[in-house]
Amino acid sequence: MTARVPPDRDFVQSLGRGLAVIQAFTDQQPALSIARVAERTRLSRAACRRFLVTLERLGYVVRDEAGRYRLLPAVLRLGYAYLSSQELPQIVRPHCDRLAKTLHVSSSLGVLDGTDIVFLYRALPRGYLHTRLGVGSRLPAHSTAMGRAILAEMSDAELDAHLERAETVAYTPFTATETATIKTRIKQVRELGYSLLDQEIDLGVRALALPLRYRSGKIAGSICLGLYDPRIEPATVVRDYLRPLRQAAAEINSTLALLPS
Amino acid sequence: MTARVPPDRDFVQSLGRGLAVIQAFTDQQPALSIARVAERTRLSRAACRRFLVTLERLGYVVRDEAGRYRLLPAVLRLGYAYLSSQELPQIVRPHCDRLAKTLHVSSSLGVLDGTDIVFLYRALPRGYLHTRLGVGSRLPAHSTAMGRAILAEMSDAELDAHLERAETVAYTPFTATETATIKTRIKQVRELGYSLLDQEIDLGVRALALPLRYRSGKIAGSICLGLYDPRIEPATVVRDYLRPLRQAAAEINSTLALLPS
DNA sequence: GCCCAATTGTACGCATAGCGTACAAGGAGA
DNA sequence: TCTCCTTGTACGCTATGCGTACAATTGGGC
Numbered sequence: 354m355t356a357r358v359p360p361d362r363d364f365v366q367s368l369g370r371g372l373a374v375i376q377a378f379t380d381q382q383p384a385l386s387i388a389r390v391a392e393r394t395r396l397s398r399a400a401c402r403r404f405l406v407t408l409e410r411l412g413y414v415v416r417d418e419a420g421r422y423r424l425l426p427a428v429l430r431l432g433y434a435y436l437s438s439q440e441l442p443q444i445v446r447p448h449c450d451r452l453a454k455t456l457h458v459s460s461s462l463g464v465l466d467g468t469d470i471v472f473l474y475r476a477l478p479r480g481y482l483h484t485r486l487g488v489g490s491r492l493p494a495h496s497t498a499m500g501r502a503i504l505a506e507m508s509d510a511e512l513d514a515h516l517e518r519a520e521t522v523a524y525t526p527f528t529a530t531e532t533a534t535i536k537t538r539i540k541q542v543r544e545l546g547y548s549l550l551d552q553e554i555d556l557g558v559r560a561l562a563l564p565l566r567y568r569s570g571k572i573a574g575s576i577c578l579g580l581y582d583p584r585i586e587p588a589t590v591v592r593d594y595l596r597p598l599r600q601a602a603a604e605i606n607s608t609l610a611l612l613p614s
Numbered sequence: 615m616t617a618r619v620p621p622d623r624d625f626v627q628s629l630g631r632g633l634a635v636i637q638a639f640t641d642q643q644p645a646l647s648i649a650r651v652a653e654r655t656r657l658s659r660a661a662c663r664r665f666l667v668t669l670e671r672l673g674y675v676v677r678d679e680a681g682r683y684r685l686l687p688a689v690l691r692l693g694y695a696y697l698s699s700q701e702l703p704q705i706v707r708p709h710c711d712r713l714a715k716t717l718h719v720s721s722s723l724g725v726l727d728g729t730d731i732v733f734l735y736r737a738l739p740r741g742y743l744h745t746r747l748g749v750g751s752r753l754p755a756h757s758t759a760m761g762r763a764i765l766a767e768m769s770d771a772e773l774d775a776h777l778e779r780a781e782t783v784a785y786t787p788f789t790a791t792e793t794a795t796i797k798t799r800i801k802q803v804r805e806l807g808y809s810l811l812d813q814e815i816d817l818g819v820r821a822l823a824l825p826l827r828y829r830s831g832k833i834a835g836s837i838c839l840g841l842y843d844p845r846i847e848p849a850t851v852v853r854d855y856l857r858p859l860r861q862a863a864a865e866i867n868s869t870l871a872l873l874p875s
Numbered sequence: 876g877c878c879c880a881a882t883t884g885t886a887c888g889c890a891t892a893g894c895g896t897a898c899a900a901g902g903a904g905a
Numbered sequence: 906t907c908t909c910c911t912t913g914t915a916c917g918c919t920a921t922g923c924g925t926a927c928a929a930t931t932g933g934g935c
Contacts (some may be wrong), residue, residue: 367893372672375692383699388911397895402912407626411633412728420912425698426727426734431636432693433750435685438644454740466687467673473687479740488749489694504901531914573796601668601799623914627892629923649882658924663883681883681931876935883930892921900913905906 367390367404372398374404375428384421432489440571442473444608445565449476450600452578456597462572463499466491468519470500471568473574495519495535496528498550498562499575505542505562507574512539547595548575549587557583559590563602568610576602628665631657635665636674636689645682693750702834703734705869706826709862710737713839717858724760725835727752729780731761734835753815756780756796757789759823760836763809766800767825767833772799788813808856809836810848818844820851824863829871837863 361520379387388407391398405422408414414422437443442462449460464476469491486492494500495516504512521530529535542548548562562577577610578594638654648666652659666683669675675683682808697703703723710721714737723735730752747753755761756777765773782791790796803809809823823838839855 357722362666363667365628365632365664367626367628368632368665368668368671371626371632372674372692376695378699379693379697380698383695383865386911398912399895400893402892403624403626404629406624410625411630424699426696426725426732428696429693429732429750430752431633431689434639434641434644435687435689436643436750437748438639438685445817457739464687471687471690487698489690489697491691625892647882659883660924661922664922879932879934881931881933883928885928886926888923888925890921890923891919892923894917894919894921896916897922898913898915902911903909905908 370394370400371404371407374401374408375424375431377563378422378424381585382421384417390422410551435563436473436591438486439473440612441565441609445574445576445605446474447477449474449576450606452476452597452601453478456578456594458594460576460577461486461499461579462574463497463577465494465500465503465572468494468515470494470497470503492554493519493522495539496550497519497577498548498560499577501539501542501550502548502562502564502575502577503572505539505548512536520542524554525552525556527556529553536564547591547598550592551587555581557581559585559587561590561594561599562600564601565609566606567612573609577606629758631655631661632665632668635669636641636663636685636692637682639685640692645678645684647680647682651683655704661826670705697749700734701873702826702870706835706866707735707737709866710735713737713858713862717839717855718841719855720840721836722747722760722840723835724758724838726761726833728754729776731755731836732763751828754780754783756800757782757814758838759809759811759821759840760806760838762800762811763823763836763838764805764824764833766803766809770772772789773797785815785823786813786817788803788817790814808852808859812848812853816842817840820846822851822855822859822861826863826870827867828873833871 373394373396374390377390382389385393385400386400390405391401394401405414409416409422412427414424416422429612440599441464445462447475449462449510452458452460459478460476461472463470463472472486472488472490475487492500503516507515513521516535522528523530529538550560550562552558558579558581560579562575563573565573568574576598578598580590634655634657638651642736646654648659651666652662655662660832666675670677670683670733673686673688677683677686702725704792708722711721713719713721716816720739721737724731724733733747733749733751736748753761755765765776765854768776777793777796783789785793790799811821811823813819819840821838821840823836825836826834828834837859839859841851
């Protein structure tokens with residue numbers, strides 16, 4: 354009696370469901386009972402139990418005394434192959450490190466995944482306050498400097514399709530939430546040739562980003578500088594930091610050009 | 615006709631198999647054809663194809679022109695909840711950063727997962743050469759300073775059981791490969807109260823590690839300093855670095871004591 | 876250019892793996 | 906003690922996932 358959208362032949366339901374169970378755990382809710390997992394995944398309790406038992410047997414989760422499940426470091430294996438197999442982080446990391454050190458800014462590498470920007474690396478300047486964003490963190494692409502640098506390379510049609518799917522969160526009073534506004538900002542990126550974000554994610558924080566390309570011209574990701582200093586004008590950020598960022602991006606691109614891709 | 619080891623009621627076969635497919639990808643082999651995945655996982659080609667189609671539809675993998683699959687950043691979601699939900703890295707990171715900065719050494723946080731030490735954080739000193747070990751990397755516990763710091767806390771029976779399961783790789787001529795030798799080294803850790811590793815993983819690299827504990831006394835993980843300098847004597851490493859490491863570990867432990875765990 | 880080898884896509888029939896409902900058992904809190 | 910909520914178990918059903926077998930495609934070697 355449930356809506357029968359045949360999920361397509363060759364689709365393994367149990368794998369999809371099991372992965373959903375893993376993702377039911379978040380930093381907010383790191384320990385979940387079977388019932389809560391069922392709630393979050395909208396699967397039957399019996400099914401969730403089976404998945405959790407399976408994951409436990411495979412060493413991905415443990416059960417505490419209270420009967421709640423927690424993820425174990427084994428889950429890192431699932432993502433680690435990706436991180437360590439990518440040439441991109443290998444190439445970009447030293448550049449981020451250098452930028453962070455010499456300019457006293459944070460410097461990050463991000464890639465687009467769906468409508469999110471995912472951080473693949475993050476270099477922090479000496480003495481930087483601790484940040485909630487680390488490798489693996491996600492932010493909506495259209496609200497980030499890195500994301501807009503990438504979105505600006507899309508055709509209007511692609512961009513519309515992207516924004517259609519994307520969800521908007523107002524992180525600060527400066528966050529652009531209207532689709533029209535977001536499109537305007539992205540158009541500015543196209544015109545100016547760089548992506549500047551002014552306090553749309555964190556108050557007082559500006560970010561400057563450029564896209565990274567493979568030889569084919571395909572976008573590989575984006576590199577970004579972030580600085581917290583409420584006193585500095587956005588225009589000053591561009592004046593002081595665009596040139597070194599451009600140079601780093603150019604060096605990275607020329608290295609990427611050597612790759613088969 | 616295949617050996618029928620009933621995998622236990624309530625075990626979801628397809629989830630286990632699907633996760634195995636994800637792990638078929640490694641940094642060595644980041645792009646795999648269906649046939650190669652089948653080879654590595656020892657599953658039928660038809661089954662692998664179904665899993666890969668499923669993963670593709672869910673956005674975890676893509677297929678390139680040559681028909682080979684690659685992982686996408688979406689897989690990071692599977693491990694990320696773990697990393698960001700753990701209090702341990704949050705607490706330890708600033709200490710590692712500080713140690714790395716002031717002592718000019720690398721400083722890492724690791725936890726035990728099965729017979730592996732998994733790096734949950736890694737702080738590198740300024741200008742450090744780039745390293746193959748990063749967050750998520752694994753090394754056999756019994757061959758690492760961090761691992762031995764943890765193994766030293768086990769009972770002899772537990773230790774034996776651990777070494778039974780563990781596999782040994784000779785990374786350098788200094789790597790202890792005999793079980794007896796490994797046990798001797800671990801006993802030394804117990805006697806001395808610290809774990810010192812001399813070039814067993816990388817030539818010229820010494821590491822010094824201490825265990826970290828929850829209030830209950832249960833081991834939370836291990837913190838480690840690593841330094842590359844062939845000229846320095848192991849004894850000098852202890853003389854110069856044990857005290858600051860001890861202090862950091864003590865501070866971390868007192869913070870951990872505040873946690874519910 | 877042709878052929879062989881290897882790989883991939885598709886079809887299909889079978890069985891069992893996984894499903895959800897329903898009920899029993901256990902625990903915590905009032 | 907009683908109640909509410911959660912978890913574990915049992916069970917019967919069928920859709921789900923299985924592997925074999927065959928067709929289509931690709932790519933390299935000669």
